[in-house]
Every structure is written in C-alpha cells, then in structure tokens.
Amino acid sequence: MFRKRQSFLVLTCLLISCLLVAACGNQKNTDTGEAANQAGQNNEKRDEMLIGVIPAQGSNQMELGADKLASLLAEKLGYNVRAEIYPDYNGVVEAMGAGKVQMSYLGPLTYVEAHERYDVRAIVTQLIGGKPFYYSYLIAPADSSYNTLDDVVKQAGNIRFAFGDISSTSGSLIPGIALKKAGVFKTQQEHQFKSVTYTGDHTSTALAIQNKMQDVGAIDSAYYNNLVKQGKIDGSKIKTIWQSEELFQYPWAVVNSISESDIQIIRETMLAITDADILNAFGGASGFIEANNEDYASIRQAAIADGRIKPRQ
Known part of the structure; x- marks a missing residue:
C-alpha cells in the first residue's frame, strides 16, 4: 500500500513538472513572438511622408519648389512624399503635433515653438549667399520721410505699420521686440501707430509697401532681396530703414518617428540640391547645410523674453 502511494506521488510530481515546463515554453514563445512582432512594427517601411511648409513667400511662389523637393526625396527614400503649403505659420506647428506632418519648413520662431511643444528636431537649413544667416528689415517707400527706426518711433502716430505673419521671426518677433523697447508697440490692439496690420507673408508686406498701402513694414531680408532679384518687387520703389542683428536661417525639422537612416538620406539629398526652382522657392537659397537645435538658442x-514661450524649469 505504501509503495502504491509513493508511486502515485512520484507520478503526480512528474506530471506537474511537465505542465510547468510546457507553460514556461508557451510563455517564452509568446514573448518571443510579441517581441518579433514589435520589432517588425518598428522596422516597418513608411508609406508616406507629408512636408508642411509655412507660406513665407506666399503659397503660389513656393508650390513649385516644394513639390519638386518632395519628388526628389520620394525617389531617394523609396516611399511617397508630398508637400503642402499651409495658410499660416502656426498651422504647420499644430499639424506636426497632431501627427499629420512628419517634416516641415519652419521659421526660426515657429521651430522654437514646435520644439518646445512637440520635441521636433532641426536637421537642415538654407544658405543665402553661402551663409546660414538673414536679417529682419524695416522697409518703407523710397520717397518716404522715414529713414531710421528713430523716425518711425517719433512719428508713429502717422504710420500705418505692417508686420508679416504673427508667428514670423523677422516679420513679427524681432521687429516687435525693437518697437516694444521703444515704447510704441505692445499688441495689434495696443500701440501708438496709426494702424497695425499683419499681412500673412513677406511678399504681401513688400507689395503693400511698394504700392503705398502701408507706410513701414517688417520683412525677411533674404525673401525681400529674392523678390527684387526675381523682378516681383521693384527695388527702386522701396528702401531699407532698419536692420536687425544676424538671425540663423529657417530650419527643416522632423518629428521623432522619422528614423535616423531616413534623416541621413534627407540631409544628404538636400545638401546636394542645385535645382534653381527649389532654391528660389526658399528665399533664393544658394544651398543647404546641416542644422541642429542649438543653432536657435x-x-x-x-x-x-517676448512671452511667446515659457522657460523650461
């Protein structure tokens, strides 16, 4: 009787051991399968990338260059790439945050805002005359009596002032800071000017000054000079009355889901671009160069300082 019980206990222990081994094996296979599936998802080929472009020069002028850039990147990356010119600067930032746009052409201010909100990453910028810098200009009609920033401040009550897009670096932030320091501007509603208008892009600002619809305007130096070069603006009818310090050029930025290998392909492709349609679409660029977040410190x-973003704690 004792031997039967002993044999029964041994068989029971063996059975339990087998069941435990089988369960562990199944769990291991499941874990391995899930890991493999996850790895497959991480390495899955992207189907499409959308490039969001701010309307710095107006959408019509930028469309051809943006589309040609998208086609070139699609050829190199091996998947579909589209470009879309957004109606305003902030729209591109929010599209990146919503996952609709994976790569974007941003102004320095909109890049800083996008980086703070959504941790996007600058990878390339444009060169103008071989240098990655530009300026904010204040421009006025050539026959205007306003010749300096001091003239603008002293005669603010007579001046119809034009900014570009409210999120533009050279068309809003930098000249706005200068005018705030001079005590003649706080907001579109609170200022000492005859009127304050936001035109939406640099081309519209230049045309408003040329046609004397506005008296003084804030504009990107590179876009302004390119408009004159292309004959879209008559440079003899406009004068520059103020220039800011150097500003680092507009960045091309990507979201975190873009792989390092794709970023490298994008960089190498853009640094080799000589197509005039692409270069002219982005301020009359002479080429592209690598950029990073520190360039926009x-x-x-x-x-x-202007209260656009809060310092990180």
Whole structure:
C-alpha cells in the first residue's frame, strides 16, 4: 500500500513538472513572438511622408519648389512624399503635433515653438549667399520721410505699420521686440501707430509697401532681396530703414518617428540640391547645410523674453 502511494506521488510530481515546463515554453514563445512582432512594427517601411511648409513667400511662389523637393526625396527614400503649403505659420506647428506632418519648413520662431511643444528636431537649413544667416528689415517707400527706426518711433502716430505673419521671426518677433523697447508697440490692439496690420507673408508686406498701402513694414531680408532679384518687387520703389542683428536661417525639422537612416538620406539629398526652382522657392537659397537645435538658442531666448514661450524649469 505504501509503495502504491509513493508511486502515485512520484507520478503526480512528474506530471506537474511537465505542465510547468510546457507553460514556461508557451510563455517564452509568446514573448518571443510579441517581441518579433514589435520589432517588425518598428522596422516597418513608411508609406508616406507629408512636408508642411509655412507660406513665407506666399503659397503660389513656393508650390513649385516644394513639390519638386518632395519628388526628389520620394525617389531617394523609396516611399511617397508630398508637400503642402499651409495658410499660416502656426498651422504647420499644430499639424506636426497632431501627427499629420512628419517634416516641415519652419521659421526660426515657429521651430522654437514646435520644439518646445512637440520635441521636433532641426536637421537642415538654407544658405543665402553661402551663409546660414538673414536679417529682419524695416522697409518703407523710397520717397518716404522715414529713414531710421528713430523716425518711425517719433512719428508713429502717422504710420500705418505692417508686420508679416504673427508667428514670423523677422516679420513679427524681432521687429516687435525693437518697437516694444521703444515704447510704441505692445499688441495689434495696443500701440501708438496709426494702424497695425499683419499681412500673412513677406511678399504681401513688400507689395503693400511698394504700392503705398502701408507706410513701414517688417520683412525677411533674404525673401525681400529674392523678390527684387526675381523682378516681383521693384527695388527702386522701396528702401531699407532698419536692420536687425544676424538671425540663423529657417530650419527643416522632423518629428521623432522619422528614423535616423531616413534623416541621413534627407540631409544628404538636400545638401546636394542645385535645382534653381527649389532654391528660389526658399528665399533664393544658394544651398543647404546641416542644422541642429542649438543653432536657435538666441531665437529661443528672444521668444522667452517676448512671452511667446515659457522657460523650461
């Protein structure tokens, strides 16, 4: 009787051991399968990338260059790439945050805002005359009596002032700071000017000054000079009355879901671009160069000083 019980206990222990081994094996296979599936998802080929472009020069002027850039990147990346010119600067930032746009052409201020909100990453910027810098200009009709920033401040009550897009670095942030320091501007509703208008882009600002619809306007130097070069603006009818310090050029930024290998392909492709349609669409660029977040430290500080973003704790 004792031997039967002993044999029964041994068989029971063996059975339990087998069941435990089988369960562990199944769990291991499941874990391995899930890991493999996850790895497959992480390495899955992207089907499409959308490039969001701010309307710095007006959408019509930028469309051809943006579309040609998208086609070139699609050829190199091996999947569909589209470009879309957004109606305003902030729209591109929000589209990146919503996952609709994976790569974007941003102004320095909009890049800083996008980086703070959504941790996007600058990878490339444009060169103008071989240098990655530009300026904010204040421009006026050539026969205007306003010749300096001091003239604008002293005669603010007679001046119809034009900014570009409210989120533009050269068309709003930098000249706005200068005018705030001079005590003649706080907001579109609170100022000492005859009127304050936001035109939406640099081309519209230049045309408004040329046609004397506005008296003084804030504009990107590179876009302004390119408009004159292309004959879209008559440079003899406009004068520059103020220039800011150097500003680092507009960045091309990507979201975190873009792989390092794709970023490298994008960089190598853009650094090799010589197509005039692409270069002219982005301020008359002479080429492209690598960029990173640190290049926009001064713009970040200006945005903090102007209350556009809050400093990180």
